Structure formats: structure tokens, C-alpha cells
Amino acid sequence: MTDAATLFGLCAAVLVGLGLYGFIVNPQPLRKIIAFNVIGNGVFVLFGAVAHRGGALGWGGDPVPQALLITGLVVAFCASALAVTLLLRLAEEAESVTLAPDVPAPAEPATDARDA
Amino acid sequence: MSLVDLFTVAAVSAGAFFFLAGSVGLLRFPDALTRLHALTKADNLGLGLVVLGLLPRVDGVLGGLKLVAIWLLALLASAAVSQLIARVARRTGPRA
Amino acid sequence: MAEFLLAAALFVLAMVALGFVRIMRGPGDADRMMGAQLIGAGGIAVLLLVSAATGTGPIVDVALTLALLAAFASVGFFKSAADAPTDDAETADRP
Amino acid sequence: MIETLNAGLALLILALAVWTIVARDTFAAVVGFVAYGMLLTLVWVQLHGVDVALIEGAIGGGLTGAMLVRAAARLRRTEAAARAEHPAVLTRMAAVLVAGSASAALAVAVLTLPDPAPTLAPETATNLAATGMGNPLTGVLLAFRAMDTLLEAIVVLFALIGVWSLAPDRVWGGRPGPRHHADPDGILAYLARVLPPIGLVVGVYIFWIGADLPGGKFQGASIIAAMWLLAVMAGLSDAPPVSRTWLRLALIGGPVVFIAIGTAGISAAGAFLAYPDGLAKPLIKAIEWALMPSLALTLALLLAGVPERPAR
Numbered sequence: 001m002t003d004a005a006t007l008f009g010l011c012a013a014v015l016v017g018l019g020l021y022g023f024i025v026n027p028q029p030l031r032k033i034i035a036f037n038v039i040g041n042g043v044f045v046l047f048g049a050v051a052h053r054g055g056a057l058g059w060g061g062d063p064v065p066q067a068l069l070i071t072g073l074v075v076a077f078c079a080s081a082l083a084v085t086l087l088l089r090l091a092e093e094a095e096s097v098t099l100a101p102d103v104p105a106p107a108e109p110a111t112d113a114r115d116a
Numbered sequence: 117m118s119l120v121d122l123f124t125v126a127a128v129s130a131g132a133f134f135f136l137a138g139s140v141g142l143l144r145f146p147d148a149l150t151r152l153h154a155l156t157k158a159d160n161l162g163l164g165l166v167v168l169g170l171l172p173r174v175d176g177v178l179g180g181l182k183l184v185a186i187w188l189l190a191l192l193a194s195a196a197v198s199q200l201i202a203r204v205a206r207r208t209g210p211r212a
Numbered sequence: 213m214a215e216f217l218l219a220a221a222l223f224v225l226a227m228v229a230l231g232f233v234r235i236m237r238g239p240g241d242a243d244r245m246m247g248a249q250l251i252g253a254g255g256i257a258v259l260l261l262v263s264a265a266t267g268t269g270p271i272v273d274v275a276l277t278l279a280l281l282a283a284f285a286s287v288g289f290f291k292s293a294a295d296a297p298t299d300d301a302e303t304a305d306r307p
Numbered sequence: 308m309i310e311t312l313n314a315g316l317a318l319l320i321l322a323l324a325v326w327t328i329v330a331r332d333t334f335a336a337v338v339g340f341v342a343y344g345m346l347l348t349l350v351w352v353q354l355h356g357v358d359v360a361l362i363e364g365a366i367g368g369g370l371t372g373a374m375l376v377r378a379a380a381r382l383r384r385t386e387a388a389a390r391a392e393h394p395a396v397l398t399r400m401a402a403v404l405v406a407g408s409a410s411a412a413l414a415v416a417v418l419t420l421p422d423p424a425p426t427l428a429p430e431t432a433t434n435l436a437a438t439g440m441g442n443p444l445t446g447v448l449l450a451f452r453a454m455d456t457l458l459e460a461i462v463v464l465f466a467l468i469g470v471w472s473l474a475p476d477r478v479w480g481g482r483p484g485p486r487h488h489a490d491p492d493g494i495l496a497y498l499a500r501v502l503p504p505i506g507l508v509v510g511v512y513i514f515w516i517g518a519d520l521p522g523g524k525f526q527g528a529s530i531i532a533a534m535w536l537l538a539v540m541a542g543l544s545d546a547p548p549v550s551r552t553w554l555r556l557a558l559i560g561g562p563v564v565f566i567a568i569g570t571a572g573i574s575a576a577g578a579f580l581a582y583p584d585g586l587a588k589p590l591i592k593a594i595e596w597a598l599m600p601s602l603a604l605t606l607a608l609l610l611a612g613v614p615e616r617p618a619r
Contacts, residue, residue, distance in 0.1 A: 004313050004353050009417035011317040011350075015324055017410030022328035024402035025394050030333055030382055034340050034375065038324055041367075045350060046413065052354040054426030060355020063443035064427040067452060069359045070444065071459045074525050077366045078466035081609045084378045089473045089613055091382055121213055128220045128261070132227070135254060139230040142250055148242050151234070155246050159253045162224075166257045170264045182272050183260070186279045189505065190253060193283035196498040197249060200290035205242035208293075218308040222315060229319050235339050236326060244338040251342040252368070255349060262312075262352060270521040271352055273513060274360045277530060278348060280506050281369030283498060284533055285341045288373030290495065291487065291540050292380030 009049035015042030029090075033083050040076045044069055120172045127169030134162035148205035152198050159194035163187060217265035221258045228254025245289050252282045313353055320346050337379040341372035357521035358444045361513065365529035373536070374610055439588030441519030448523070449591045453580040457569065460562045460598060463605050467558070471549050474614040480550030481618045483611035487542040499541030506534035514599055518592075524599040532607035539611065546611045548618035554604070561601030565594050 015038055022035030047065055054062030134157050141154020167187040174180045231254070234247035256275045263271035323343035330336040344367035351360035394402075431443050431451070440446040448456045474481065489495045514527030538544040547554050568590055569580040576583045582590050 003310055006417060007310075007313050007317055008350055008354060009420075010414055011321060013410045013413035013417055014321055016413055017406040018321075018324050018328050020409050021402050021406035024405065025399055026328070027394065028333060028382075028385075030375075030378055031336065034327055034336060037340070037371075038327065041347060042413075045347070045354075046417070048351060048354045048356055048359060049417070050420065050424070051356065053420060053424035054428060055355060056426050056428040057432050059428055059432075059443060060357075062424075062426045062428050063431050063447050064452070066356045066359055067444045067447035068455065069356065070362050070448065070523070070525055071455050073359070073362050073366055074529075075459055075462055077371060077606075078463050078609060080371065081374060082466045082469045084374055085470045085473060085612055088378060088381060091385055094385075124213070125216060128217065131257065132220050132223050135224045135227040135257065138250065139227040142234050142246060143230055148240055148246075151243060151246055155250055158227075158250055163253055163257050166220075166224075166260060170260055173264050175269075179269065179272065182276055185505075186256065186260070186272070186275050189276070189279040189502075190256060190282060192498065192501060193279065194249070194253070196494050197283050197286040199494040200286060201242045201245055201249075204290060204293045205240060208240055208242065215308050218312055222308065222312045225312065225315050225319065229315075229322075232319065232323060232326070232339075232342065235323075235335065235342060236330075238332075238335065241334055241338075244335055248338050248342040248345075248372075252345050255345045258312075258349060259352060262349075268352075268357070270357045271360075273516075273520075273522065274348060274352060274357060274364050276509060277361055277364040277513070277526070278345060278368055280502070280509055280530060281365060281533055283502070284369040284537065285372035285376055287495065287498070287537060287540055288376045289380075292377045 005049040005052045008045055008052075012042045012045035012049060015039070015045065018042075029087050030084070033080060033087070036083075037076070037080055044072060044076075047072075123172060124169045127165050131162045131165030131167075131169060134158055134165060138162060149202060152202055152205070156194050156198050159190055163190050214265040217261045221261035221265070224254050224257045224261070241289070241293070245286055249282070249286060252278065256282070309353075316346065316349055316353065320350065334376075334379045334383065337375045340375060341368075344368050344372055358442070358517075358523065358526070361521060361523075361526040362529065365526055365533065369533045370529060370536075370606065370610060373533075437584075437587060438582075438591060440591065442517060442521065442523070444521075445517055445523055445591070445595075449594060450582065450587060453569070457562070457565050457580070460565060460602065463602065463609075464558060464562060467605050467609050470609060470613060478614045478617050480548060481614040482548050482616040483546045483608060483614050484539070485615060486545060487540050489540075489542040491542075495541045496543060499538045499543050503534040503538050506530055506537075510534070510603075514595075517595075524595050524602060528599050528602035529606055531603040532610070535603075535607045536610055546608070549608070549614055550618055557604055558601055558608075561594075561598035564597035568594055 019035045019038030019042055023032055023039065026032055026035060047069055051061040051065035051069070054065070138154050138158025141157065142151050145151045145154055164187050167183050171180055171183055174183060228251045231247040231250035235244045238244055256278050259271055259275040259278065263269065320343060323339050323346065326339040327336045327343060330339060347367055348360050348364040351363050431447060435443055435446045438446040438450045510527040510530035513522040513530060514524055517523030535544065539546055572581040573579055
């Protein structure tokens with residue numbers, strides 16, 4: 001039992017390192033997001049390994065860290081979704097910047113209806 | 117070894133063989149469409165035979181239904197996905 | 213019996229690991245998606261085998277979730293390829 | 308045998324992780340990441356976290372994969388320029404050093420974890436009966452650590468507000484994402500007609516059994532969100548304009564019920580988010596039922612993206 005925790009714990013340690021390396025070295029923002037996710041997965045798996053070691057009373061793991069993992073995974077997904085959306089919007093805007101580097105992007109028409 | 121065990125061993129082994137066939141085909145076949153053909157064998161037959169082999173071991177009707185549902189879902193997914201991938205592959209054509 | 217099922221799971225895992233080689237080699241995006249698809253199908257089979265070997269029923273629900281969403285990434289792939297008809301090697305190399 | 312299986316799994320995961328980091332082509336890296344997400348599900352199963360495996364399967368294997376694949380395809384035209392940027396050798400060396408030491412430090416920590424492991428399992432077991440839940444994770448999520456779950460539901464909502472606020476003025480409050488079209492007799496439309504009803508049943512089933520067995524609202528909500536997105540991608544359904552009142556009410560409904568029940572706890576049980584004796588189970592059920600549709604909608608709209616079309 002403890003073997004799985006140690007094995008995947010070590011695997012998680014390597015994942016964090018790999019992600020960190022990719023996060024620093026890869027120039028593309030999307031690759032940085034993916035690398036950051038790899039770091040996150042490493043942290044989560046490490047946490048899961050610790051939870052697994054705390055298993056008692058017929059439960060395979062300590063339920064408190066496992067429950068926090070569920071919250072963590074959902075929040076990590078939301079952060080990634082926000083980051084990816086931000087990046088896609090940036091690519092939309094930056095495209096016009098690349099095509100005409102000297103001309104500022106046209107301002108949005110001020111007459112647009114805004115609803116709250 | 118009981119008859120049920122024998123059945124499981126036979127069906128799961130056959131399923132594993134189709135995963136072998138699918139993987140080798142995916143690696144060795146020359147172009148996207150033939151590789152797709154190999155992939156669907158692993159999806160359909162490999163998973164299907166594994167499910168078949170495990171069916172006598174489940175407890176309760178619900179467990180069995182879930183196993184069959186997994187196989188049917190995999191069939192549906194693989195049928196749809198292989199068509200979609202094939203369309204992309206045909207349009208983009210072979211490229212190195 | 214449990215040993216046999218786990219051995220079968222290991223074998224299936226080793227086989228779908230070859231799908232990774234297809235992801236690496238490509239050459240087309242479609243080929244890479246196929247590699248991921250194979251790993252997904254193999255993952256479902258491994259889950260079912262582990263569930264039967266360890267007698268953990270709820271693992272089947274995990275397999276059910278994966279089976280349900282197996283097509284999802286590929287549908288996204290198809291849509292993005294369909295949305296951008298010229299999206300390919302040609303445009304990737306455009307200055 | 309199980310040790311060999313685990314070792315093989317760990318190796319394959321690491322190989323895929325290396326690939327997602329070093330692959331030249333971003334799309335190739337993303338596909339590797341999708342496969343890696345599916346295999347992580349197996350890791351959670353081997354670590355005896357079936358609840359976590361369910362959420363990883365739904366989010367890591369499904370939603371994240373589709374999101375990244377589409378992003379990689381849309382960003383492909385920026386690839387060539389980005390490839391020209393090469394970090395200096397010095398940066399690479401420094402990165403190796405930083406990453407290596409982080410890994411080494413964590414590995415040392417893993418190998419020197421205290422034995423016996425500290426655990427809250429006995430405390431959870433003693434107090435679980437008071438919540439009326441059979442699944443300890445649901446008990447932890449909605450009773451012992453209910454504050455985390457409440458804040459999470461709000462963070463998810465904030466992320467959605469963040470996404471919406473990226474909309475340009477002319478489509479402010481409009482419909483998210485492009486309008487998808489697909490051949491109505493084609494295979495994609497067929498898949499999107501057959502799969503969502505099944506997915507809805509499975510999603511509700513996973514949610515329902517979450518009281519006593521692995522499962523719960525997050526897992527169920529992710530599955531349902533994926534099914535709705537499938538219908539949208541096949542052109543069978545369309546995302547509603549984000550300025551619709553019913554939509555906003557549905558989004559905040561879950562957190563509002565959660566906060567209301569939590570606030571009622573101040574007078575009824577003496578603390579925020581405390582449940583009166585004997586009422587814990589029905590109150591937890593009420594929160595879960597209110598939270599699940601809100602979560603499903605929020606996750607789906609997060610993936611649907613920025614409003615791109617006017618509301619009309």
C-alpha cells in the first residue's frame with residue numbers, strides 16, 4: 001500500500017520539476033499554461049499520495065485531503081479556462097497589432113448598448 | 117479453475133490480443149485511414165471482449181448493465197470519432 | 213484470478229503505451245488524435261480489469277465517465293479543424 | 308503484479324509529461340496532455356481516491372482536453388513567430404537547476420514522510436454519522452470543510468465573470484463562442500443527439516450516489532456540462548446570451564442557497580455553516596441540489612468562452 005504512495009509521490013516530484021522547467025523555458029503562452037497544469041498535477045498527485053498514506057478504518061485514503069483535492073481540481077480547471085480564454089482574446093487583438101504595428105487598434109464604438 | 121474463470125481468461129486474453137493488434141496496426145500501417153481501421157479494432161473488439169470476459173464476475177444486474185453500457189458508449193464514441201478523424205485526415209491529406 | 217486480471221491490465225497498458233509513439237511521430241494531427249484515442253480506450257479497459265481484480269465496484273463508474281467523454285476531445289479537434297479550413301501546415305509556416 | 312502495473316503507469320505518465328514539455332509542435336504537446344490527463348485518472352484509482360478519479364476523468368480527460376485542443380488549433384498561426392523565440396542557454400541551465408532542485412526537495416520530502424502517517428480519518432469516521440452521509444468525502448465537503456466548498460463555488464463563478472469581462476464592447480452580454488453548424492444528418496449531429504441523454508442520466512446518477520458512494524455534485528456537473536457543450540458544438544443547441552436574467556439567476560442560485568443555509572446556521576446552530584442536530588442530512592441535500600445545476604451551467608459557460616455575437 002505504502003509502495004503506491006511512495007512511487008506516485010516520487011512521480012509527482014518529477015512532474016513538478018518537469019512542469020517548472022517547461023514553464024520557464026517554453027516561450028508560447030499556451031505551453032506555459034500546459035506546463036503550469038503539469039506542476040499543478042504534480043502537486044495534486046503528491047497531495048493524493050499523502051492522503052493515501054493516511055488511509056485508515058477501511059478507507060483507502062484520508063478523506064479530508066481527498067475532498068480538498070476535488071475542490072482543487074475544479075478550481076485549477078477554472079483558472080486554466082480563464083487563462084486560455086485570456087490568451088485567445090489576446091491573440092485576436094494582437095493579430096491586428098502584428099498586421100499594422102504602427103496603427104493603434106480602432107477604439108470600440110462608444111454607442112454600443114451595454115446591459116448590466 | 118472453474119468454467120467461469122476459464123471463460124474470463126479466454127475472453128480477456130482475446131481482448132488483450134485485439135489491443136495488441138490495434139496498437140501494432142496503429143504503429144505499422146502506412147497512412148491515416150488504415151491506422152484508423154486498426155484503432156477501431158482495439159476500441160470495439162478489444163474493449164468489447166474485456167467487458168464480455170468480466171460480465172460473469174459482476175455482482176448484480178446494475179453492475180452488468182454498467183459494463184455493457186461502457187462498451188456501447190465506447191462503440192458509439194469510436195464509430196463517431198473515427199468518422200470525424202477520417203474527415204480531417206482526408207481533407208488535410210498525407211503530410212510528412 | 214486477480215493476478216491474471218492485473219497481468220492483463222499491465223499488458224493492455226503496455227500496448228496502449230505504443231499509442232504514445234504515434235502521438236510523438238504523427239505525422240498528421242489526425243494520427244496524433246488516434247494515439248490519444250487508443251490510450252483512452254486502453255485506460256477504460258485497464259480500469260475495468262483493475263476494478264474486477266481488486267473487487268472495487270465504484271471504479272466502474274470512473275470507466276463509465278471516461279467512456280462517456282472519450283469522444284469529447286476528438287469532437288473538439290474535429291470542430292477546430294472544421295472551423296479553420298485552411299488551418300494546416302501551410303498556414304503554420306506563413307510568415 | 309499491482310506494483311508492476313503502478314510502475315508502468317508512472318513511467319508512461321512521466322514519458323507523456325516530458326513530451327508535453329519538449330514537443331516542438333504545440334498541437335502535438337496538447338494531444339500528449341490529453342492522453343496524460345486520462346492516465347492520471349488511473350493514478351487516482353491506484354491511490355484509492357475514486358472520487359478524485361471521477362473528477363479527473365470528467366475534467367482532466369474531457370473538458371480540459373477539448374479546451375486545449377481548440378485553443379491550440381486557434382493559436383496555430385502564432386506558432387511560427389513563437390518558435391523563433393529561443394530562450395538563452397543560460398536560461399535553460401538555470402531552469403534545469405531550479406526544476407531539478409524543486410524535484411529533489413520534493414522527492415526527499417516524499418521519502419521522509421512521517422510514519423505512521425498523520426490522518427484525520429478517525430475524526431471523520433466519528434463525526435460522519437452526524438451528517439447522515441455514507442461517503443466521507445461528501446461529509447467533509449459539505450459539513451466539516453463546507454467553507455472551502457462555498458468559496459470554491461464562488462471562485463468558479465468569479466472565473467466565469469472574468470471570462471465574460473473579456474468581451475469587446477460591441478458584443479457585451481452577447482452569446483458566447485461562435486455559432487456552430489454541422490450537417491444535421493451527419494455523424495456529429497447523431498452523436499450529439501444520442502450521447503447527451505445518456506450523459507444526463509449518468510451525470511445525475513453520479514451525483515445521486517455521491518451521498519454514499521464515490522461521486523457527487525462536481526463530478527455530475529462536469530459530465531452534464533460536457534454533454535451540453537457537445538450539443539452546442541454539433542449546432543443542435545446554442546449558448547444563451549450571457550445577459551439573460553434567468554441565466555444569471557441560475558448561476559448564482561446554488562451559492563445563494565448555500566450562503567442562506569449557512570447564515571441560518573448562525574441562529575439555529577450557533578455558527579456560520581453549522582447545521583442543527585438532526586437536520587444535517589436534509590440541509591446538505593438541499594445545498595447539493597441547488598449547487599449542482601449552477602455548477603454545471605458555470606462550467607459549461609466557462610468553456611463556451613467569451614461572448615462573440617450580439618444578443619439579438
